Amino acid sequence: xxxxxxxxxxxxxxxxxxxxxxxxxxxxxxxxxxxxxxxxxxxxxxxxxxxxxxxxxxxxxxxxxxxxxxxxxxxxxxxxxxxxxxxxxxxxxxxxxxxxxxxxxxxxxxxxxxxxxxxxxxxxxxxxxxxxxxxxxxxxxxxxxx
Amino acid sequence: xxxxxxxxxxxxxxxxxxxxxxxxxxxxxxxxxxxxxxxxxxxxxxxxxxxxxxxxxxxxxxxxxxxxxxxxxxxxxxxxxxxxxxxxxxxxxxxxxxxxxxxxxxxxxxxxxxxxxxxxxxxxxxxxxxxxxxxxxxxxxxxxxxxxxxxxxxxxxxxxxxxxxxxxxxxxxxxxxxxxxxxxxxxxxxxxxxxxxxxxxxxxxxxxxxxxxxxxxxxxxxxxxxxxxxxxxxxxxxxxxxxxxxxxxxxxxxxxxxxxxxxxxxxxxxxxxxxxxxxxxxxxxxxxxxxxxxxxxxxxxxxxxxxxxxxxxxxxxxxxxxxxxxxxxxxxxxxxxxxxxxxxxxxxxxxxxxxxxxxxxxxxxxxxxxxxxxxxxxxxxxxxxxxxxxxxxxxxxxxxxxxxxxxxxxxxxxxxxxxxxxxxxxxxxxxxxxxxxxxxxxxxxxxxxxxxxxxxxxxxxxxxxxxxxxxxxxxxxxxxxxxxxxxxxxxxxxxxxxxxxxxxxxxxxxxxxxxxxxxxxxxxxxxxxxxxxxxxxxxxxxxxxxxxxxxxxxxxxxxxxxxxxxxxxxxxxxxxxxxxxxxxxxxxxxxxxxx
Numbered sequence: 001x002x003x004x005x006x007x008x009x010x011x012x013x014x015x016x017x018x019x020x021x022x023x024x025x026x027x028x029x030x031x032x033x034x035x036x037x038x039x040x041x042x043x044x045x046x047x048x049x050x051x052x053x054x055x056x057x058x059x060x061x062x063x064x065x066x067x068x069x070x071x072x073x074x075x076x077x078x079x080x081x082x083x084x085x086x087x088x089x090x091x092x093x094x095x096x097x098x099x100x101x102x103x104x105x106x107x108x109x110x111x112x113x114x115x116x117x118x119x120x121x122x123x124x125x126x127x128x129x130x131x132x133x134x135x136x137x138x139x140x141x142x143x144x145x146x
Numbered sequence: 147x148x149x150x151x152x153x154x155x156x157x158x159x160x161x162x163x164x165x166x167x168x169x170x171x172x173x174x175x176x177x178x179x180x181x182x183x184x185x186x187x188x189x190x191x192x193x194x195x196x197x198x199x200x201x202x203x204x205x206x207x208x209x210x211x212x213x214x215x216x217x218x219x220x221x222x223x224x225x226x227x228x229x230x231x232x233x234x235x236x237x238x239x240x241x242x243x244x245x246x247x248x249x250x251x252x253x254x255x256x257x258x259x260x261x262x263x264x265x266x267x268x269x270x271x272x273x274x275x276x277x278x279x280x281x282x283x284x285x286x287x288x289x290x291x292x293x294x295x296x297x298x299x300x301x302x303x304x305x306x307x308x309x310x311x312x313x314x315x316x317x318x319x320x321x322x323x324x325x326x327x328x329x330x331x332x333x334x335x336x337x338x339x340x341x342x343x344x345x346x347x348x349x350x351x352x353x354x355x356x357x358x359x360x361x362x363x364x365x366x367x368x369x370x371x372x373x374x375x376x377x378x379x380x381x382x383x384x385x386x387x388x389x390x391x392x393x394x395x396x397x398x399x400x401x402x403x404x405x406x407x408x409x410x411x412x413x414x415x416x417x418x419x420x421x422x423x424x425x426x427x428x429x430x431x432x433x434x435x436x437x438x439x440x441x442x443x444x445x446x447x448x449x450x451x452x453x454x455x456x457x458x459x460x461x462x463x464x465x466x467x468x469x470x471x472x473x474x475x476x477x478x479x480x481x482x483x484x485x486x487x488x489x490x491x492x493x494x495x496x497x498x499x500x501x502x503x504x505x506x507x508x509x510x511x512x513x514x515x516x517x518x519x520x521x522x523x524x525x526x527x528x529x530x531x532x533x534x535x536x537x538x539x540x541x542x543x544x545x546x547x548x549x550x551x552x553x554x555x556x557x558x559x560x561x562x563x564x565x566x567x568x569x570x571x572x573x574x575x576x577x578x579x580x581x582x583x584x585x586x587x588x589x590x591x592x593x594x595x596x597x598x599x600x601x602x603x604x605x606x607x608x609x610x611x612x613x614x615x616x617x618x619x620x621x622x623x624x625x626x627x628x629x630x631x632x633x634x635x636x637x638x639x640x641x642x643x644x645x646x647x648x649x650x651x652x653x654x655x656x657x658x659x660x661x662x663x664x665x666x667x668x669x670x671x672x673x674x675x676x677x678x679x680x681x682x683x684x685x686x687x688x689x690x691x692x693x694x695x696x697x698x699x700x701x702x703x704x705x706x707x708x709x710x711x712x713x714x715x716x717x718x719x720x721x722x723x724x725x726x727x728x729x730x731x732x733x734x735x736x737x738x739x740x741x
Contacts, residue, residue, distance in 0.1 A: 007697065011517035014524040021528065053509060056694045058672070067367050071502075072697035100512050103505050125512065128519040131527040 001044045002137075004028045005035045005076070006051040006098070018130035019137060032064055032079045033057035040086040045094050047141060048083075052076035052099040052110055073106055077113050084117075092117035096140055100124040156182050156305050164315040167323055168475050171316030172204035175309055179285065180206050183298055187254060187288040191218065192473035193228055195279035196408045197431065200224055201473045202461065207288070210463035212249045217470045222246045224284045227261040231280065233299045233306075234261040239288075258289035262302045270314040277474050282310055317475045321482045324353070328486045338362070338494035342374035342487070349456075349483070350376045355476075356458035356469055357423035361389070362437070362491060363401060363451050370401050370453060377424040387421055395420060397453050400434040404450040406481065407434040410471065412457070423457045431471035432457045435484040439492045451491060454484045506697065514550040569625040569713055573736045576663060577619045580629050581654065587634055591641040592650055619656055621736040622663050628710045629733070632718065633667070635703035636729055640669035653726065658735070662716065665731045673724020682720060683708040 002024045006012050009028035016026045024046070029035045032054045039048060054075035056064040063082065069075040076097070083091040097114055100123070101107050114121035120140055127133040159178030163171045172190040180188050187207030191200035202216040210216075218224055223244045227234045236259040239245045250256060263281045285306070289298055328345060335341035346358040359375035372378075372387035389398050396419075400407050412419070412432040422429070437452040458469040459476050472480075574580065637652065644650045653668040674682060682704050704718075711718045715734045722728035 008513060011513055014517070014520035018524065018528075053697045055697060058694065059675075062694065066693065071366065072693050075697065100509055100516070102509065102512070124516055128516060129523045129527065130520050131523070 001042075002026045002046050003035070003039060003042075003048045005032070005039075005048060005054065005079070006030065007053065007055045014130040015127075015133055018134040022134050022138065024137075031055045031057060032075045033062050035079055036063060036082055039083055039090075042087070042090070045090045047137065047144070048090075048095045049098045049137070050076050050080065050095055052097060052101055052106070054079065073101075073103075074109060077109065080113065080117070092119050094144060095119045096137070097121045098124060098127075150301070152182060152301055153305055157308055160305075160308060160312045164312045165319055166316060168313065168317040168320040168479075171313055173206075175285075175312060176204050176206045179287065179302075179305075179309070183287065183301065184290065184293070185287050185298075186290050187256065189286045190283065191224055191286070192283045192475060193279070193281055194472060194474045194477065196477075197410060197471045199471050200228070200284060201459075201470055202463075203283070203473075208250050208254050210466055212247065212253055214247050214249070215470075216461045216463070216468050218246065223259070224261045224286055227263040227284050228281050231263060233263070233303045235295050235299050236260070237295060254288075256288045257291055258293065258295050260287045260289070260295060260299045260302055261285075262287070262299070262306050264306050264310040264313070267307060267311045267314055270311055270318070277478060279474065282313065282474060285309060317478060320475070320479060324479065324483055325486060327352075328483065328490070332490045335494075337498065338491050339373050341490060341494065345483075345487070346374050346376050353479075354460040354462065355456050355480075356460050357425050357456070359421075359423055359455045360437070360487065361397060361401075361453045361455070364388075370397060372421070373452075375423065379422045379424050382421065389420070393420070396432075396434055397455065400436055400453045401450055404436045404438070406436060406477070408432075408472070408477075409434070423455065425457055425469070427469060430458050430469050433472050433477065433480060435480055437484045437491065438488045440489050451488060454480065454487065456480055511550060518550070569628050569710075571623055571625055571714070573621050574624050574626060574629070575619070576622045576624075576629075576656075576665070576733065579626050580633060581619075581665070583630065584633055584637060584652075584654070587630075588637050588641070588650065588652060591634075591637050620658060620663055623734045623736045624714050628714065632707040632710050632731060635707045636667050636669075636731075639703060640671055643671040644669070661735055661737075663733045663735055665733065666721070666728055667731060668722070668726035668728040670726050673727050674720065676723060679720055679723055683718070 002019055004012060004016060004019075004026055006028070007030055009016070009030050012028070016028060019026050027038075029038060033056055035054075039045065052075070053073050056062045056069070056072060056075055059065075064072070064075055064078050066072060069078050076099070080092060080095060083095075095117070096119060097110055099110060099121070101110060110121055122133075122136065127136070156178060159182060160175060163174035163178065166174060172192075176188045176190050179185065185207070187205070189205040189208070190203045192203050193200050198220050200218040200220070200222075202213065202218075205213075220226075220229055221244065223234065223236065223239070223242055223246075226244065236242050236245070238257050239251050239259045240257070242259075245251070245259075262285045264283045264285060266277070266280060266282045285302065287298065287302060289295060327348065331344045331348060332341050335344055342360040346360060349355050349358055357376050359378065360373050361370045362373050363369075364371050367388075369388040369390055372384055375384075375387075378387065389395050389401075391398060391402060396407055396409060409432045411430065412422075413429045423432075433456045435454045435456075436450045437454055439449045439451050441448045456472075456476075459472050461468050461470055640652050641650050648670070651670055653666075655666045657664045657666070684705060708718050711731065711733075716732040718732070719730050720728070721730045
């Protein structure tokens with residue numbers, strides 16, 4: 001199963017379709033708290049495609065605070081950190097960051113995390129072609145042995 | 147009352163000293179006094195009541211190197227002038243027990259001395275400090291042996307208020323210089339951190355304050371964080387230097403009380419302080435000043451946004467350098483500087499928030515553009531596609547374009563705010579020209595921001611209601627575009643913060659009194675937290691729940707709506723926080739006679 005964690009899954013339809021055409025089962029999740037609930041105990045994870053600026057659940061019930069996520073600009077990194085602690089069998093290894101971030105400090109923080117966890121960081125603007133994106137994901141999955 | 151020619155000559159000579167700034171003025175004052183009164187030597191001390199110390203500012207006819215220290219306690223002879231509030235006449239300083247600098251007496255053959263307190267003039271309005279002390283300093287005059295001490299003391303005492311006014315004006319001149327200096331520093335800075343860094347370096351090198359740090363309060367983490375420093379002991383990482391509001395610390399007390407604080411000998415009183423400025427020798431005194439935002443004109447309130455910490459004033463005379471406590475001029479000067487820092491930090495903060503808003507909007511716009519490109523690319527890349535899938539990505543293109551158009555409107559709102567243009571006030575039929583258009587606006591908003599499968603409706607004031615009741619709603623005084631912006635912003639919030647998978651339902655109703663029409667706007671969205679409610683109309687505020695739902699995109703909607711309504715002579719208020727969330731828009735009725 002490929003989990004596509006992104007705030008606006010509607011806009012990602014072409015990418016999801018591309019992956020489905022390649023035979024993968026794709027589950028879109030549009031909120032960091034929902035993603036944590038699903039992924040912290042999941043055992044069928046082939047890959048998690050993770051955006052960084054992510055919506056979160058209502059305060060009080062959410063595990064993500066505005067302080068920790070820098071006003072929800074870095075929610076994805078906080079989610080990744082939490083998943084590493086709860087589902088070490090799959091995280092961080094089976095994660096690909098797929099982000100539109102353009103601010104220098106955000107890009108730097110993502111790069112640092114990607115280096116630390118040794119995961120791929122794909123910038124959305126480099127993949128206007130869903131086919132090219134599908135090829136890249138297939139390559140990553142092959143590297144992971146899936 | 148008669149004025150002697152000596153006094154007139156002295157006043158003339160002093161006039162030139164009032165315009166040279168406080169650093170040079172004491173020397174010119176002494177020069178004038180000494181030449182006209184034919185003195186042997188003289189010295190000028192500044193007095194700062196919270197420290198109970200006199201600080202040397204200038205001397206004539208002696209050598210700086212012979213002073214034991216550049217600072218005197220009130221127990222010494224010159225201090226007695228402050229304590230008694232009268233000139234002190236000493237006929238032979240060699241026999242004076244409280245006279246400290248005996249080396250000077252021997253070296254320069256000093257005998258007769260007069261210490262005159264300088265009474266603060268209340269007519270000179272500094273407006274920047276809490277200087278309520280009665281005296282601002284002491285002038286010590288050393289007479290030639292043949293001079294009559296009583297006569298010179300009478301003259302000096304009569305001109306003491308003029309000397310004080312001269313020096314107070316010179317301090318104001320210094321403020322103008324630092325204001326110019328600070329503005330130039332701000333213009334050369336790229337953000338608040340670099341501005342503070344440059345300013346503190348300048349205060350250290352050009353104005354001789356030994357060590358300085360600037361802290362600003364961080365709303366997000368509720369901590370007071372270091373933004374710039376000339377150096378801290380043990381070189382901690384800048385990002386890690388912060389105080390929580392529940393910590394026992396003078397910095398926290400200054401932030402929470404909003405009051406300045408002078409700490410004498412801080413190493414003794416705060417030996418376990420968390421962060422200390424690095425200094426070459428002893429820490430003689432620390433001054434902690436609150437940094438305030440500019441006064442808000444709406445309610446005349448002012449918020450403390452940080453703390454400026456300064457350790458030691460450095461006096462340099464000839465080749466001698468000595469760290470001392472601050473004088474009253476330093477307190478005024480540094481309070482003035484902290485006031486400018488407040489204004490500039492506030493302006494940088496506004497710019498930074500706008501840049502962040504803009505970047506969030508651009509993030510959304512780029513996402514929408516990418517979706518269009520991806521959809522079109524997929525059409526080209528995949529020729530054999532099942533009909534179901536085909537429908538999915540055909541759908542995404544208009545959706546993304548609608549989203550893009552809405553973001554374009556948001557960016558326009560950001561760059562050319564509606565409330566900053568000149569309003570065109572005229573007689574409006576509220577129902578026909580504004581309310582009747584809201585159905586279409588809501589439909590477009592749902593397409594742009596809502597769930598594609600989401601339904602929508604406006605109840606109470608629907609098409610039929612408008613048609614039937616058009617004559618019932620009185621004409622109002624307003625600007626069509628501006629009022630549309632107000633309702634458009636309310637509709638946008640209703641859609642963006644609707645409960646998931648529910649119908650976006652907006653209820654509009656109206657009422658009136660003698661002067662106003664009231665439009666009640668209710669939605670059944672996620673509501674507004676009680677804690678957030680007081681702040682939702684502020685420019686800088688973005689409700690946490692709103693950010694959680696939509697990290698992408700710009701806020702400003704309610705701030706803009708309230709600004710527009712204020713300019714239209716009406717208002718917008720939050721009447722009910724949730725279930726439903728109700729805003730009341732109060733619009734002036736058209737008054738034919740008044741127009």
